[in-house]
Amino acid sequence: MGTVVVHERPLENSSGVGFQYADRQAVSGYEVTRLTPEEFQFIEVFLLRLPQLPAEAKDKLGREIVERISKRIGISPEDQRAPILYLQKVVAEYRNKARFR
Secondary structure, eight states: OOOOOOOOOOOGGGOOOOOOOOOOOOOOOOGGGOHHHHHHHHHHHHHHHHGSSSSSHHHHHHHHHHHHHEEEETTTTHHTSHHHHHHHHHHHHHHHHHTTT
């Protein structure tokens, strides 16, 4: 697999950054607990930085992330078509299972 490079810079307006997490009953249908803490953190940082990314970068990086984790957690081809939405579900479920809130 290729390498994904993320250049970190401070968020411009971090006061408005956040997620609308799903309730405790929400599930993606996949084994999100198979993600490493580092993979989870990478996905969450990616989602937090979405407003700063150009549209083509959002789509390309979202697809690359989903492709990387799909083998481990078994993401369906349907969910791979909407990678950003799916990654948001994964983060919500991971947080719910890990009792982050």
